[in-house]
Amino acid sequence: MKKITKICCIGAGYVGGPTMSVIALKCPEIQVTVVDLNEKRIAQWNDEDLDKLPIYEPGLKEIVAQTRGKNLFFSSDVDKGIDEAEMIFISVNTPTKTYGKGKGQAADLKNIELCARNIARVAKEDKIVVEKSTLPVRTAEALKSILDNTGKGVKFEILSNPEFLAEGTAIEDLLNADRVLIGGDETAAGQAAKDALSWVYEHWIPKDRVLQTNVWSSELSKLVANAFLAQRVSSINSISALCEKTDANVAEVSRAIGFDSRIGSKFLNSSVGFGGSCFQKDILNLVYIAKSFGLTEVADYWEQVIIMNDYQKRRFADNIVSTLYNTVSGKKIAFYGWAFKKDTNDTRESAAIYIADALLDEMAQVVVYDPKVKEETIYNDLDYLGTRSPEENRRLLKVVSDPMEAAEQSHAIAILTEWDEFKTYDWQKIHEIMLKPAFVFDGRRILENEKMEKLGFKFYKIGQSH
Ligand code: UDX
Ligand code: ADP
Numbered sequence: 001m002k003k004i005t006k007i008c009c010i011g012a013g014y015v016g017g018p019t020m021s022v023i024a025l026k027c028p029e030i031q032v033t034v035v036d037l038n039e040k041r042i043a044q045w046n047d048e049d050l051d052k053l054p055i056y057e058p059g060l061k062e063i064v065a066q067t068r069g070k071n072l073f074f075s076s077d078v079d080k081g082i083d084e085a086e087m088i089f090i091s092v093n094t095p096t097k098t099y100g101k102g103k104g105q106a107a108d109l110k111n112i113e114l115c116a117r118n119i120a121r122v123a124k125e126d127k128i129v130v131e132k133s134t135l136p137v138r139t140a141e142a143l144k145s146i147l148d149n150t151g152k153g154v155k156f157e158i159l160s161n162p163e164f165l166a167e168g169t170a171i172e173d174l175l176n177a178d179r180v181l182i183g184g185d186e187t188a189a190g191q192a193a194k195d196a197l198s199w200v201y202e203h204w205i206p207k208d209r210v211l212q213t214n215v216w217s218s219e220l221s222k223l224v225a226n227a228f229l230a231q232r233v234s235s236i237n238s239i240s241a242l243c244e245k246t247d248a249n250v251a252e253v254s255r256a257i258g259f260d261s262r263i264g265s266k267f268l269n270s271s272v273g274f275g276g277s278c279f280q281k282d283i284l285n286l287v288y289i290a291k292s293f294g295l296t297e298v299a300d301y302w303e304q305v306i307i308m309n310d311y312q313k314r315r316f317a318d319n320i321v322s323t324l325y326n327t328v329s330g331k332k333i334a335f336y337g338w339a340f341k342k343d344t345n346d347t348r349e350s351a352a353i354y355i356a357d358a359l360l361d362e363m364a365q366v367v368v369y370d371p372k373v374k375e376e377t378i379y380n381d382l383d384y385l386g387t388r389s390p391e392e393n394r395r396l397l398k399v400v401s402d403p404m405e406a407a408e409q410s411h412a413i414a415i416l417t418e419w420d421e422f423k424t425y426d427w428q429k430i431h432e433i434m435l436k437p438a439f440v441f442d443g444r445r446i447l448e449n450e451k452m453e454k455l456g457f458k459f460y461k462i463g464q465s466h
Contacts, residue, residue: 004086006085006087007020007023007032009033009034012038013055013092014346016132017055017060018170019089019091019132021064021072022063022171024070025063026204028070032067033072033081034074034081035074035077035080035082036076041054042074056372057344060170082119082127086127090129091132092114093277094133096280096284112131112139112143113146116143117146120146123152124152125154126154127156128156128159129158130158131162131219132161134162134163134226134278138219140215140219141215144158157193159182159184160215160219160222161182161183164177167276167341167344175204180205180211181211181213182218183215184212185214186214223286226278227286227305230279230280230309231302232267233269234306234312236250237308248465251270254268271445272355272444273312273316273354275340275352276341276346276348276349277346279349287303310354313355316441316443318358319441320333323412323441328359328363328364329363331412334407335367335369335370335413335416336415336416337370337422337444338353338377339419340352341417342417345374345377350417355416356397357387360397361387365398368398369400369401370419371419371421404429404430404433408433409435410434412439413430413439413441414440415444422447423447427447436456438457439457439459440457442459
């Protein structure tokens with residue numbers, strides 16, 4: 001079996017960076033080079049100060065410290081990386097299209113195609129190309145068609161190897177993966193490529209957890225896994241709305257149903273709505289594919305997961321407005337958290353963005369504190385929506401680096417990310433410095449009703465009646 005000695009990964013982002021670091025750590029005999037067109041990002045990966053790595057993941061900097069310069073390299077010389085490697089991972093971003101056919105639903109494959117053309121132009125020897133980005137089903141086929149038409153006689157085997165890492169636990173998910181999925185052609189060459197990639201993972205993942213399938217099953221499984229997870233969140237969030245109208249408590253319902261081993265207890269936390277770069281995008285992809293095959297009922301079924309998520313975000317914002325006596329105009333509202341979940345600085349599709357947007361429409365003065373997200377990111381997120389001018393966003397919304405400053409003289413605090421530190425704050429002190437009545441809207445269910453009410457707060461928690 002072919003033993004890989006040189007790997008190149010195109011795309012030094014949330015997927016490529018951690019994945020390649022772990023491969024380098026576990027496969028010391030393989031040289032791993034991560035390349036990216038973005039020179040600034042590469043410089044950050046090469047920064048001597050490991051706190052300046054472009055992404056934050058618990059455990060990542062320790063691994064980079066051990067491997068960088070030994071068998072892990074970061075470079076902006078994309079062509080050289082491609083030329084030298086026997087196996088090339090593509091982990092570039094594939095955002096939802098913002099233009100043309102499939103706008104707002106289909107994945108934009110521009111970056112993927114550019115990578116394929118780049119590989120085709122540079123490669124002089126046979127290569128295994130691994131799709132790692134989240135892609136619509138049948139992308140491998142498109143890749144193959146671009147690569148096979150280079151006319152240089154170079155042979156390419158395309159594999160699909162979806163990532164299942166969740167942000168904040170990426171390193172843990174990579175080190176102890178539930179499963180690794182490898183899809184490839186059922187030809188002899190396809191099998192050899194699948195075995196070569198399996199061999200890489202088998203350095204640390206037990207053989208029975210490395211699953212080989214055909215390419216389509218692998219590509220589709222990635223979308224389906226995320227769609228099922230997102231569906232669980234939307235399901236419990238739909239029940240949270242019902243709980244708020246009755247005397248049921250959504251946490252008790254989650255616990256009760258989670259004990260059924262067929263349902264299981266994970267991913268049943270009601271929240272202000274799911275975010276992240278994958279859930280919405282993957283479901284939109286699924287919906288788009290179903291529609292393109294004329295499967296309207298299937299498309300509608302999955303689209304409902306997103307409709308429910310949008311409803312949950314809107315409901316949370318509406319509740320703040322109606323509770324604050326039907327107007328938030330000119331009122332200071334503190335946001336605790338902007339990231340789409342704790343332990344990450346990623347804000348893509350974060351519920352906080354949409355809730356801020358809704359409150360700014362009502363002319364609220366929003367003040368954001370997040371322990372990891374930068375001011376620049378927050379403004380970019382809002383500007384991207386295009387609801388109002390960048391000047392207006394900066395006038396209405398402020399970003400602070402001290403939670404107390406955010407709370408000072410505010411009418412309400414909205415908890416939008418479940419950062420652990422929010423639980424340990426001196427809430428009595430916070431109560432003292434807020435305007436009265438002091439409202440707290442807990443969109444992550446991290447604070448206790450009894451304690452908060454005792455301190456004098458008007459406390460609203462998602463999924464419980466008040
Ligand atoms: C997800 C998948 O879990 C991962 O396997 C895939 O590879 C990429 O997409 P990620 O987006 O990093 O990972 O985060 P995840 O932990 O799945 O959470 C997604 C969103 O759902 C977050 O906004 C989170 O707060 C929310 N969520 C999750 C809930 O609201 N309730 C839950 O019970 C679980
Ligand atoms: P993901 O979450 O999928 O990893 P990121 O946006 O974090 O997405 O990272 C994707 C990276 O891919 C970015 O750093 C971007 O500069 C890089 N990239 C996109 N297109 C190309 C390309 N054609 N060649 C090289 N790098 C690319």
